[in-house]
Amino acid sequence: MLAPMMRLLTPSIEKRLAEIPRPDDAPAGHATGLDPDRILVFGSGPASGWGVRTNDLALPGHLARELTRRTGRGSDVDLLAGERITIRDSIAELGRLDLAGYDAVIVTLGVADALGFTDPAHWKHHMDALLCSLASRMSRSAQILVAGIQPIRSITVYNAWWGDLADRRAQHFNRISETLASTHERTQFLALPGERLPKRRHTAPEMYQTWAALMAGRLAGVLSGSDAGGHVSGRDRPAELGSAREHRRMQRPEDARQNALDQLELVGSEPTSNLQRIVQMTQIAFGTEAAAINLIDHDQQWVHAKAGPDVHSSTRAESFCAVTIKDPNGLVVPNASLDWEFAQNPIVRAGRVGFYAGYPIESPDGQRIGALCVTDPQPRRFSGSDRSALRDLALLVQQELWNQWNAAQIAERQTSAPPPAPPRTRIPPVPTGRSTAPEQPAR
Incomplete structure (x- = not known):
């Protein structure tokens, strides 16, 4: 009942x-x-x-x-x-x-x-x-x-x-x-x-x-944090075997990541004014020569928004951000010319990048599609508080991407919705085949 x-x-x-x-x-x-x-x-x-x-x-x-x-x-x-x-x-x-x-x-x-x-x-x-x-x-x-x-x-x-x-x-x-x-x-x-x-x-x-x-x-007492405290490069940070942190650092299927990027339709498009402002804030906050939102698209790096000179799209093989998206905690390279992974990189040898710091950007479904990064020709230090601030700015980028995605979803639902029913009107009586004229009296 x-x-x-x-x-x-x-x-x-x-x-x-x-x-x-x-x-x-x-x-x-x-x-x-x-x-x-x-x-x-x-x-x-x-x-x-x-x-x-x-x-x-x-x-x-x-x-x-x-x-x-x-x-x-x-x-x-x-x-x-x-x-x-x-x-x-x-x-x-x-x-x-x-x-x-x-x-x-x-x-x-x-x-x-x-x-x-x-x-x-x-x-x-x-x-x-x-x-x-x-x-x-x-x-x-x-x-x-x-x-x-x-x-x-x-x-x-x-x-x-x-x-x-x-x-x-x-x-x-x-x-x-x-x-x-x-x-x-x-x-x-x-x-x-x-x-x-x-x-x-x-x-x-x-x-x-x-x-x-x-x-x-x-x-709080039962969550296991990293012993490294997050102050070292993601490539060198230890993770407990079998932990959620270790799983987050595992290589994800590339087709799922690429599909998430494709669905957002960002590559080849102009950045929103909000994204451009975030990039400019990032450059000013860290005082670097350049800042950018880079998207990893197949075998290319696409610069979606940038602030500063000498920021160009490149191959994935030369991309620092392609390495950044492999780790959820980001990547810091204080001196690229001395780094074992990047010392022979063409843009490092050309003197264009001496310092790099990046934090991954996730799509609404959690795929790491690119990174917010700062670069400078000169090597420099990047403190724990700097890393934390870069993460906060990357989360602002994620929020803006979610807003764009959500607006597109709403627009798609409205477009695909059936047209509204016409206003109700009085329906005329169905003809019966008989005349509605008054019957004439028999003569």
């Missing part, structure tokens, strides 16, 4: 949900620092970002900052969320996502199941299957954090008498999840608090910060 009742309430609930702000920017959060941990937040409820307009103020942004505050490393938090994701759909929703590159996955499922009054036996079966699937697809050092379902009535649109019924089901699910988490290696359960908010008020940034602090507190 409970599930049919919720179906009757669905239209009014969805109308209220449509009025609540939610993020419309890139589904990710970042925090400044080197050797970043990479986290995936997956699910519904707290992951959906209700009440704020940007993921920087939602769970991804707060979680990235809280993790960095505790670890001293950078943080990248990716988001895969949808308010209608249920426990039954969870494995399919993850699809072919490469989970081996994540240091941790945070699962925030259950709101939709509690409201739909999913059978607890089904919840147990599918949650156990999800945890097994995650463990089999993640690196052997990665962590899984199952976040409990927040109190249902702390969600404004569900703050009604029937919310108590759903909340009791949610508490039952939480007990099941906590028990299951205790039976799986590298898996923890975390109860999430919630508070009833006044009507017409939605989840505030402070609540996301509270949840993020609790999650970061659980994860």
Whole structure:
């Protein structure tokens, strides 16, 4: 009886949900620092970002900052969320996502199941299957954090008498999840608090910060960072065997990387004004002769945006950025003429590049398609804080590329949508074959 009742309430609930702000920017959060941990937040409820307009103020942004505050490393938090994701759909929703590159996955499922009054036996079966699937697809050092379902009535649109019924089901699910988490290696359960908010008020940034602090507190101590601290070239940085960091440094299939670049349609196009400004800021910030966004396209390096003289497209074989994209932490070459990999490079021998620093740029689907870099004819030092600042600027490039990609997706959907139905008009009666003229009296 409970599930049919919720179906009757669905239209009014969805109308209220449509009025609540939610993020419309890139589904990710970042925090400044080197050797970043990479986290995936997956699910519904707290992951959906209700009440704020940007993921920087939602769970991804707060979680990235809280993790960095505790670890001293950078943080990248990716988001895969949808308010209608249920426990039954969870494995399919993850699809072919490469989970081996994540240091941790945070699962925030259950709101939709509690409201739909999913059978607890089904919840147990599918949650156990999800945890097994995650463990089999993640690196052997990665962590899984199952976040409990927040109190249902702390969600404004569900703050009604029937919310108590759903909340009791949610508490039952939480007990099941906590028990299951205790039976799986590298898996923890975390109860999430919630508070009833006044009507017409939605989840505030402070609540996301509270949840993020609790999650970061659980994860910070078990995430394994690099011993090198990120101050050496990515080519020389050690990585724990079998770790997520090692996986992120593995060579990716070239066809997938090239396909991601092709889909963005950047090669041969003019850069946006925002990208050009970022490149100019980069050159000024580091005081180098040149800065550029370089894209690695087949066997060529394409200069998409540049600031400074003597910046030209080149072959991939001569490209520093082609080496940069092999490592997620970037590349620094303080003195190219003394570097074992670049000393014989034609542009080094010609005196055009004596110093190079670059940080990879990822496509919206996570492929490293190019790099933001700075170069100078003279060798120079590049500190840890410089590397961190270059990463922040590269993330701005990624945000702009996501904005371009998202705008193109919206335009494509609008173009391919069926034309709107014509306005309704009164339909004339269908002729019956009989005359509508009044019958003449018989003579």
